[in-house]
Amino acid sequence: MKPRVRTGWLLFGYTVIVFAFIFAPMVTIAVFSFNADRFPSLPWAGFSLTWYQAVFADPTIARGLANSLIVAGATAVISTLLGLGAAYVDYRYRFFGKAVYTALMTLPPTIPVVILGLAMLTFEGRIGMTGTLSGIVAGHVVLCMPFALALVRLRLADLDPNLEAASWNLGATRWTTMRDVIIPFCFPAIVAALFLTAAISFDEYMIAWFVSGLNETLPVRLLAMLQGQVSPRINAVGTMVFAVSIALVVVAQLLIGRRLRLRAAGGER
Amino acid sequence: MAPVMLELDCLEKRFGKSIAVADVSFSIGKGEFIALMGPSGCGKTTTLRMIAGLDKPTGGEIRLWGRRLNEDEPWEREAPLVWQNYALFPFLSVRRNVEFGLKQRSVSAAARKKKADEWLARLGIAELAERPVDQLSGGQRQRVALARALVIEPEMLLLDEPLSALDPHLRVRMQAELVRLHRQLKITFVYVTHHQSEAFAMADRVVIMNDGRVQQIGTPQEIFRRPVNRQVAEFIGGNNILPGTIVEAKEDIVKVRTAFGEVWAVRTLAVKPGEQALVIVAADRIELDNSPTGQGNEVTARVATLEFVGATVTVFLETDDGSELQVQRPLHEMEGGKLQVGRSFVARWPAEHGFLLAA
Amino acid sequence: MPAWAIAMKRETAARPGANLLFPLSLGGPPFVWQLLFFVVPFGFLIAVTFWSVRNFRLTPDFITANWVHIVSAGFFRAAYGYTFVLAAVTAAFASLIAFPAAYALAFKITPSTRRILIFLLVVPFFTSYPVRIYSWQVIFSPFGVINKMLSLFSIGPITMLNTPWVTVVGYLTLALPLVILLQTFSLGNVDRTLPEAAKNLGCGPLRTVLTVIVPSARAGLILAAAFAFVLAFGDYISPLLLGGSKPPTLSILLADQVKSGNHWPRAAVIAVMMVLTLMVVLGVMLAFAYGQKGRRRA
Numbered sequence: 013m014k015p016r017v018r019t020g021w022l023l024f025g026y027t028v029i030v031f032a033f034i035f036a037p038m039v040t041i042a043v044f045s046f047n048a049d050r051f052p053s054l055p056w057a058g059f060s061l062t063w064y065q066a067v068f069a070d071p072t073i074a075r076g077l078a079n080s081l082i083v084a085g086a087t088a089v090i091s092t093l094l095g096l097g098a099a100y101v102d103y104r105y106r107f108f109g110k111a112v113y114t115a116l117m118t119l120p121p122t123i124p125v126v127i128l129g130l131a132m133l134t135f136e137g138r139i140g141m142t143g144t145l146s147g148i149v150a151g152h153v154v155l156c157m158p159f160a161l162a163l164v165r166l167r168l169a170d171l172d173p174n175l176e177a178a179s180w181n182l183g184a185t186r187w188t189t190m191r192d193v194i195i196p197f198c199f200p201a202i203v204a205a206l207f208l209t210a211a212i213s214f215d216e217y218m219i220a221w222f223v224s225g226l227n228e229t230l231p232v233r234l235l236a237m238l239q240g241q242v243s244p245r246i247n248a249v250g251t252m253v254f255a256v257s258i259a260l261v262v263v264a265q266l267l268i269g270r271r272l273r274l275r276a277a278g279g280e281r
Numbered sequence: 282m283a284p285v286m287l288e289l290d291c292l293e294k295r296f297g298k299s300i301a302v303a304d305v306s307f308s309i310g311k312g313e314f315i316a317l318m319g320p321s322g323c324g325k326t327t328t329l330r331m332i333a334g335l336d337k338p339t340g341g342e343i344r345l346w347g348r349r350l351n352e353d354e355p356w357e358r359e360a361p362l363v364w365q366n367y368a369l370f371p372f373l374s375v376r377r378n379v380e381f382g383l384k385q386r387s388v389s390a391a392a393r394k395k396k397a398d399e400w401l402a403r404l405g406i407a408e409l410a411e412r413p414v415d416q417l418s419g420g421q422r423q424r425v426a427l428a429r430a431l432v433i434e435p436e437m438l439l440l441d442e443p444l445s446a447l448d449p450h451l452r453v454r455m456q457a458e459l460v461r462l463h464r465q466l467k468i469t470f471v472y473v474t475h476h477q478s479e480a481f482a483m484a485d486r487v488v489i490m491n492d493g494r495v496q497q498i499g500t501p502q503e504i505f506r507r508p509v510n511r512q513v514a515e516f517i518g519g520n521n522i523l524p525g526t527i528v529e530a531k532e533d534i535v536k537v538r539t540a541f542g543e544v545w546a547v548r549t550l551a552v553k554p555g556e557q558a559l560v561i562v563a564a565d566r567i568e569l570d571n572s573p574t575g576q577g578n579e580v581t582a583r584v585a586t587l588e589f590v591g592a593t594v595t596v597f598l599e600t601d602d603g604s605e606l607q608v609q610r611p612l613h614e615m616e617g618g619k620l621q622v623g624r625s626f627v628a629r630w631p632a633e634h635g636f637l638l639a640a
Numbered sequence: 641m642p643a644w645a646i647a648m649k650r651e652t653a654a655r656p657g658a659n660l661l662f663p664l665s666l667g668g669p670p671f672v673w674q675l676l677f678f679v680v681p682f683g684f685l686i687a688v689t690f691w692s693v694r695n696f697r698l699t700p701d702f703i704t705a706n707w708v709h710i711v712s713a714g715f716f717r718a719a720y721g722y723t724f725v726l727a728a729v730t731a732a733f734a735s736l737i738a739f740p741a742a743y744a745l746a747f748k749i750t751p752s753t754r755r756i757l758i759f760l761l762v763v764p765f766f767t768s769y770p771v772r773i774y775s776w777q778v779i780f781s782p783f784g785v786i787n788k789m790l791s792l793f794s795i796g797p798i799t800m801l802n803t804p805w806v807t808v809v810g811y812l813t814l815a816l817p818l819v820i821l822l823q824t825f826s827l828g829n830v831d832r833t834l835p836e837a838a839k840n841l842g843c844g845p846l847r848t849v850l851t852v853i854v855p856s857a858r859a860g861l862i863l864a865a866a867f868a869f870v871l872a873f874g875d876y877i878s879p880l881l882l883g884g885s886k887p888p889t890l891s892i893l894l895a896d897q898v899k900s901g902n903h904w905p906r907a908a909v910i911a912v913m914m915v916l917t918l919m920v921v922l923g924v925m926l927a928f929a930y931g932q933k934g935r936r937r938a
Contacts, residue, residue: 019845023744030741031757034764034817037775040785044778094670101667113667116674122867124874124918126891127685127911134688134904135681137698150677157670174368177335180355181362182429183385186662188356192384196372211766218876222898231768238774238881242781250771261766265759 038254045247063248073249076233080214083145083229087152087213092205094153095160100194102161103168104176118158128155129222136223143225151219156212160205163268167201168194204267211260215253283310286346286469287332287437293340294327294493301327303493305341311436314463314470316484318477320516324493325473329439332471334358356385361430362439366446367422369414375425376401376410382433400428420451427462437469444479456482477517481505489513506563511638514561521567521607523560524640527552534632540604544578545632550639557640564595565609566634569619569626577631582606584622587615596620598628688908698904706905716893716910723873723889724917726804730811730872731865734819737812738864742823743849746830758824761817773810773881780806780882802884810878815868822867826860827853862929866922873918890914 045064049057067073098117102110120128132151133142141147175197179189195202217231224232230253237246287309294302302324309315317325330336332343334355343350350358361382369378379397388396401407404424409417417425423443430438440459444452460483463470474480480487481501489496489504497509508514514522525539535548537560546560562578573579582598585605594615598606606628614620692701710716745754764772779785780800787797800806830853838848854861876891885892890910897907 020748023740023748027741027744030737030816030820031760034761034813036779037772037813038764038767040779041771041775094673097666097668098670101663105663105667107663113671116679117670120674120678122870124870124891124914126874126876126894127914130894130898130904130907130911131681131685132677133898134698134908135677135684137904138684154674154678157674161670172366172368174364174366175370177355178362178364178368178370179381181333181335181360182382182433183356184381185354185356186659188385190666192381193370197370199372208766215766215768217768217770231770234768235770238770238777242778246771246774250768250774253768253771257767258763261763265762269755269759 041247041250042254044244045251047244047247049244063244064252066245067248067252070245072228072233073230076228076230079145079224079227080230083148083152083220084210084213086145086149087156088206088210090149090153091156091160091209091213092164092202095157095162095205095209096164096195096198096202098157099161099164099168100190102165103171117161120154121158125155125216125218129219132219133222142223143227145224145227147223148220148227148229151223152213152216155216155219156209159212160209163201163205163208164198166268167198171197200267204264207260207264207267211257211264214260215257283312285309286311286313287471288344288347289328289332289341290344291341292328292331292338292343294324294331294336295339300493302331302338305490305493305495307488307495307498309469309471312467312469314460314472314483314485316472316474316480316487317490318474318480318487319490319496320475323490325475325488325490326441327493328490329362329441329471329473333360333362333439359433359435360437360439361433361435362441363423363426363430363443365442367426369422369425369429371414373414374410375406375412375414375417378414378425379428379432381429386433396432397428400432401425404428419447420455423447423455431462431466435468437471440470440472442474443472445474445476452479459483489516491516507636508561508638511559511640514559514638519564519607519609521560521562521564522638523562525558525560527554527556527558530554535637537637540602541580541600541606544580544635546635546637547633548637550637552637559638559640560635561638562630562635564607565593567606567608567628567630569596569608569610569614570629571626573627574629577629578635580606580628581625582628583625584620587620587622594620598626685908686912688905689912691905693903693905696902698902706909710906710909710913715888719888719890719893720913720917722804722887723891726807726811726879726889727869727873730808730815731869733808734812734815734868735823735861735865738816738819738823739861742820742827743853745820745824746827758821761821764817769814770877770881772813773877776806776810776813777801777881780809801882802886804883807878807883810882811868811872811875814875814878815871818871819864819868822864823857823861826857826864829860830856859929862925866925866929869921869925870918873921874914 046059048060136142136147179193217235220229220232285308290306292305319325331338376397380393383393401410406424444455487501488498491512496513514520523539525537527535528538529536533548534545536543536545552558582600585599586597588595592612593609594612596608689706690702692699692703782797790796834852835848838852879889879892894907894910897903
């Protein structure tokens with residue numbers, strides 16, 4: 013019995029260490045953002061909000077943040093709408109070439125963003141979309157749509173196939189069924205998709221770097237700051253950025269978490 | 282009979298290579314309670330779905346009041362369906378579920394609510410109006426599904442095995458309620474089931490289907506007394522099916538050599554001596570005596586098992602060479618001690634209670 | 641799903657001419673978008689590899705000079721080898737490091753705890769990766785936390801930045817959450833009766849893991865490693881901030897070609913080479929994951 017218990021504790025401790033490794037960067041940034049000392053290291057120099065004040069006063073950061081929010085908002089709405097349509101078509105229909113369709117919808121996140129960014133740059137450069145926020149949105153939607161699709165598709169998998177038929181049977185056309193049955197049913201997934209795609213877009217640095225030109229988003233601004241001198245402002249901006257992303261993701265998770273829990277409970281067959 | 286409302290004319294439904302429904306033709310009168318009955322996969326549900334417009338026929342025609350219905354979309358028809366698993370909308374309350382059909386017909390919110398409440402009260406579930414659907418029991422969901430279908434006041438109601446998910450005692454109660462509703466509303470009910478007892482208890486006429494085809498149409502009594510072929514006879518149960526060879530053929534009766542010896546039966550088929558046929562004898566037409574009386578067909582056999590059904594008992598008799606005969610006797614005969622396992626009886630039935638079916 | 645429901649799906653799609661407007665309106669726009677902003681740019685990228693830069697402008701052409709220039713370049717080959725090796729090392733390390741944790745998550749904890757931990761694992765995915773790498777940069781720097789602590793014992797300062805190892809640490813930061821999640825998922829799908837049967841037959845826990853659980857979850861484990869490889873192979877941030885860009889990885893070469901000199905065709909060549917490599921590697925790994933089932937029926 014003894015060795016079994018020891019391995020149990022060993023495994024537990026190991027897992028804690030792995031999680032610590034994963035979270036250490038975020039925690040240290042957050043902690044040091046409140047450190048009065050210029051350089052993020054020990055000893056701790058005292059609690060201070062100076063770096064946050066410096067960040068709020070910086071116009072480039074403010075502009076970057078505004079651009080990021082606009083891009084994230086647009087990306088979220090467009091990705092979710094398109095993802096909803098694609099998810100429904102995937103759920104409801106079989107058709108010739110569906111494999112290609114599915115591949116197109118799910119491939120982008122598997123391509124390294126450097127390459128996606130370059131492709132967007134060369135193409136948009138040719139059609140004059142570089143340096144614009146819509147250029148960034150175009151690329152972000154390509155990346156984010158698969159996530160929206162996945163979330164909605166997951167929810168649709170739980171849709172009783174009779175419900176659509178029942179709706180038609182009671183007098184609703186295909187479009188009315190979409191409005192009165194499908195969308196209400198998928199509502200938690202739709203909202204989760206909005207939040208999740210917003211989070212992805214908000215932190216996306218590479219496509220934005222290639223495409224944004226002078227209309228920097230916050231991550232692009234950050235990247236520039238990161239390659240410069242070590243600055244305590246980065247801790248403050250970084251912590252804020254973490255906070256926004258985490259908030260968006262937490263909300264998304266809470267919305268779909270209930271669904272996943274029910275599936276997991278039923279799936280232990 | 283009532284005026285013909287719905288006509289199914291040589292209806293066919295293919296799914297790729299497989300044929301779900303073939304050459305189905307019958308009419309339904311206004312206000313009739315008609316049941317489509319048969320084993321799983323016989324095509325009854327597909328036929329119902331074609332009436333609702335959820336499947337498009339690949340051949341034949343459906344006519345409503347003489348007008349061809351094939352091309353009408355499901356939402357253009359007025360044939361609400363009560364689903365087997367109720368298909369209630371989980372994101373709507375009970376009342377809103379019921380209001381759904383009215384909303385699609387652009388009925389105002391106030392009028393919708395009033396009508397929905399009326400029907401909820403009529404079905405005895407008024408207090409559930411605000412509840413979410415997942416909190417309801419099976420029986421309650423059943424009523425909501427009914428209310429949802431009936432609130433639009435259709436001239437035809439389709440039901441797809443609506444009671445199969447309910448407990449037996451609830452099922453019996455709902456059967457009575459459905460019959461009562463049908464009588465009150467005077468609308469056409471098209472009811473699909475694989476339970477013979479349900480169909481026979483509720484329907485004015487029954488359509489028996491098997492392998493996508495109509496086997497027999499008639500009142501429950503007609504079908505029960507005169508199944509037209511072996512499948513139907515086996516499916517409805519309560520019949521002894523005795524294969525045999527024709528020995529003698531008179532004008533209206535025949536003598537058939539079966540495993541039980543030679544029996545006389547009504548000549549319902551044009552057969553000649555030497556041909557094969559089946560003799561059908563209803564289990565409730567057989568009497569049990571202690572000794573031969575010389576009247577009618579008689580078979581001596583021993584009681585092998587007794588099956589308690591309720592007010593009747595099914596007695597399975599076995600002859601010495603292992604052939605089995607089914608007899609239905611009232612319960613009090615068993616209680617009187619007459620029916621006991623191992624006891625030998627003479628099973629007797631008059632010739633006119635046996636008839637022929639094709640082998 | 642009942643047969644008629646499947647048939648209903650099939651039928652609705654097959655009916656000729658009947659209501660194509662509905663599915664096209666719903667499924668068309670996403671398709672067009674991906675076509676326009678994913679497929680076309682890629683096609684364009686491949687085409688650009690054959691274009692030339694004249695007078696600092698990108699001009700349509702058909703030359704192989706870009707390919708020749710890049711593929712024969714020593715710096716490209718060095719970067720290629722370096723990137724490949726580092727990605728492979730990351731895939732291996734990530735798989736090994738993740739496994740005990742994934743094992744614990746899949747088998748050893750209660751469902752409610754698992755839900756919380758998975759929730760936690762998903763979070764880093766969607767937080768700013770460059771900022772996290774910056775954090776490591778600071779932690780590993782000569783004046784960072786680690787060196788400060790070592791100085792308490794009069795050791796160091798050790799130079800940890802600008803080495804391949806620290807770059808791998810960065811890659812692990814990127815890949816580890818995903819690898820743990822994928823491994824947990826595939827371990828969770830292992831038929832529970834198998835390890836129980838092994839235990840009944842006297843297998844010790846370690847042996848059960850190696851001979852029963854790992855082979856059963858093989859496809860998922862290899863898939864996780866494949867993802868780690870792809871992530872590390874394409875990453876720009878870790879080699880930049882932690883590795884000091886010396887030696888450069890392919891992603892850094894690519895970005896440099898764009899930043900300085902705007903030589904997009906050459907950058908495109910690097911990009912296409914990367915995609916081809918990844919397709920081959922993924923193909924091989926997936927074949928390995930799903931391929932040898934027949935042979936195992938011993």
